[in-house]
Amino acid sequence: MIAITKVTTGDIMDHAIKRRSFLKLAGLGGAIYVSGLSGWASAAATAGSAYQDFFFVQLSDTHWGFEGAPNPDAHGTLQKAVKAVNSLEQQPDFIVFTGDLTHTTDDPQERRKRLREFKEIVADLKVKDVRFMPGEHDASLDNGAAYQEFFGKTHYSFEHKGVHFIVLDNVSDPAGSIGEAQLAWLAAELQPLPADANIVVFTHRPLFDLYPQWDWATRDGAKAVELLMPHANVTVFYGHIHQEHHHMTGHIAHHAAKSLIFPLPAPGSQPKRTPLAWDDAYPYRGLGYREIEAEAAPKTDFKIVELPLQKG
Template sequence: MSSQMDRLTFIKALGIGGAVFATGLPGFAETLGSPAQAKASDFYFVQLTDTHWGFEGAKANPDATGTLPKAIDAVNALDPQPDFVIFTGDLTHITTDPAQRRKRMAEFKAQAARLRAPQIRYLPGEHDAGDDHSEAFREAFGPSRYAFTHKGIHFIALDNVSQEGSILGEEQLRWFAAELDRVPKEAPLVIFTHRPLFDLYPDWDWTTTDGAKALDLMKAHRFVTVFYGHIHQEHHHTTGHIQHHAATSLIFPLPAPGSVPKRAPVPWDPEHPYRGLGFRQIHAQPKHVKEDQLALSEKALADSLKTAGTHA
């Protein structure tokens, strides 16, 4: 059995719950047992994405205004709480009305404020960017790109939706290069985006036009993981040594890339409500010096609701 499978089996044996995916990144956890086993530097964070607050469409989600609150309740029920929660774009559903866009963002922000986690971070999606290039987003949530370090892990959030053409842009790429220069080449590096940086399926706009330039800038860094949204489904991919993980949506799933002629929401299944919706936990142990596996625990919203005894 490979070391990858050994670690996956070990993680599942701990009874974390949800699907688990392990990806190579030193300093991240493979031992995810009880909180009593954790060191002071150990932590985890939660990724939520594509909530599309303001969406209407009973065929895709008859509980469009209830799904986000239920997801927030599920995250609030986690014990211990994550060190931070990040929303990786499309917080709100697109509208051409500037007043309506700001109204939706205010309503979304009020929902997110219920989260118990000590830090909440946000990225725009193209629905948030609208036709004002994320001006309303920045008014409500702050910068659309930023960098931070948390307990020894370096994080960089990129904005690949605010400029026309699904690009990062030369100015942002220069900023990104400067931020990367601050990070030691052997240090673990985590990138957040909304769109995939690689060409997943350009015909469905599942790409970043100049994403290859960002990937090229990261080649010198040995341990890089990218978390993104946009495609409304779990997806795992590697470009060279860089690993990419898409998370499930919190409004409706989309079909696998290229599996159908036209991209459209997967219809709501009344026999299996909330199927394909969920969020992700990422567990870290920054003080480990050996090559552990970054542990992703996928949380299906339907399972969380069953555990909590919550119904639509």
């Protein structure tokens, strides 16, 4: 069974953390979550693939175009995130944005303007292997048409160093469904993979019913989880809920990422899903991004390090 182990908690004050500094985090504060994928190294060796250590960075929910409370620096947080990632001593293999690149607008021209501006800002990232997927703010009003003009397909897959990555679109449908056509694609994508394949899924909404009253669910997410369940080594990374959250469906671990624009309350902790207030004493509290490292070892783990956004 995949276990999630919390090592230490608190705030990390230095966003330029070395890739290999995980065990030193107890002295800095911070959080490490370990999602055990015990079959990775042996499966890679059996298949003869050249599995290697690697790490990537996940950013989510930038909402470019958002203005006003609760973030007085709404025009600056995305640039600060780009600067923070560029300052990492060792650059990641790739970067993934898990949706809501822009803030929703009814104006198709404004939607394209925001997508264009977002793309121009993130072009300053040192790492040029940057992966994107839409959130409902980007795609639900036009079924992803404008998004695809700038970023291409809304669902796809890729391989990286012995890991099969799958990007699912559960936002282009305004009802918040994956849809039968995409589920059939997912089934075909999984069919040739061995039961112990190393699989990572990126999605925007959670695939499980976290809190449907706040749209924190995917209507047919259970069908996707059912397709994934026969595979022993699956981890899901998502966004949408603007906070760190960890959940298990059987042996599948699901990890939500913080936002780069404003934090949202814990599921059901208040009557409405309203953003948490800006704290002048602790600006950027609750905002951040994460490093995710996969290590080839007798028992391979994902080490997840949450990094806060900083001033400057």
